[in-house]
Amino acid sequence: MADVKTVGETDHQTLVDRNHDGIDRRGFLKCMAWAGTGALCVVEGGVLRSFALDSYGAKHAKGQLSFVQISDSHMGFNKPANTDVVVTLKAAVDKINALPVAPEFMLHTGDISHLSKPGEFDSVDQILKSARAKEVFFVPGEHDVLEDEGAQYRERYGKNTNGAGWYSFDKKGVHFIGLVNVMNLKAGGLGSLGAEQLEWLEGDVKHLSHSAPIIVFAHIPLWTIYPDWGWGTDDSAQALAYLKKFGSVTVLNGHIHQTMQKVEGNVTFHTACSTAFPQPKPGAAASPGPMKVPAEQLRAMLGLTSVDYVGKKHALAVTDSTLE
């Protein structure tokens, strides 16, 4: 019997699979309800597992649009608990290639590299080439723009983007917006979008229909998770204000190396795991530095996120799976 948990805004409710088919229907309905037009999040046993992808996903998640989010590959990191981030990124790609529904593309929500070194970016590019989904859309993390104000990042991943690398595109009726909130950070502050990017965003969504589903992706969370550790974005409220008119907004972030969800009105927020190393729960350690976990536990704390958009139902299924 699968032990399925849905994670809502504040509640952590354990639900039980009564049909022994990996789907908890009560939980499913509850999820759909709390997300409005939004998201279904399936988590197994408190720790995120591949349950949903392997069973639920195979039978039911054949949406109109499927894509995968990976994040925080930190290529070049070589310390405990993960001295081989190449292997774990490859494991993530294997996982993507084993998905029952082939994703059309991937999002990488930043910290591609650990130290912005060309060889680190090269390694990631090489590994991602073996993924079934060939197209990858990136946004930078703070580790990708270390020495050159992001020039190398934009040269590699940000051609035809605006400003520091923000852009939008459409896929099968879904409007995707990639934002950059890791540049020009101010002393004592959080992530920052900046006036120029906000102005661009306002213009980008101005003429879209209210019924258009919106997916925003950026590295640092666009909701305040834990300001003491910088887990938030100073001017995200302004960005979200421009998205208020839309019926369905999904925000996908990385940076905190763990999954979290929150639903606020029409907006579903979600953070993805890292493929490199886990970070502690907010405030659970002296700092947000890498968690040193036993080798046998590492892959259960790394992962990726897949998203299926079902056009007719206007439903987004956001599913996390670990690298186990």
Place this chain on the structure above:
Amino acid sequence: MRRLFRFVVSAALAALVLVASSGHYRAWAAGETAPAGTEVKIDNFSFTPQAITVKAGTTITWTNHDDIPHTVVSDEKLFKSKTLDTDDKFSITLTKPGTYSYFCSIHPKMTGTIIVE
């Protein structure tokens, strides 16, 4: 009027980026040994001690003990370290009295202050 400043840059300037703006300081490059002075530890995403008071001409050295890279950047861009990976050091000698606020440009919640007397 632009304030006077002076800095000495070694040819082996591998680990430092200097922002040539204003203020009196000397930056020490990788491979150079900075004179004994004041140490600031970077540990658990914080600068310790968070505030220091030194005599003008004292050398201050930061050492990153974290598994994550950090930087030491003056709020007013008077000085700026290159990215400090684990165990990397950055040293400056401030010769002009004043209060210098700095932060980690990667993790801006990390802030510190140097008072030069």
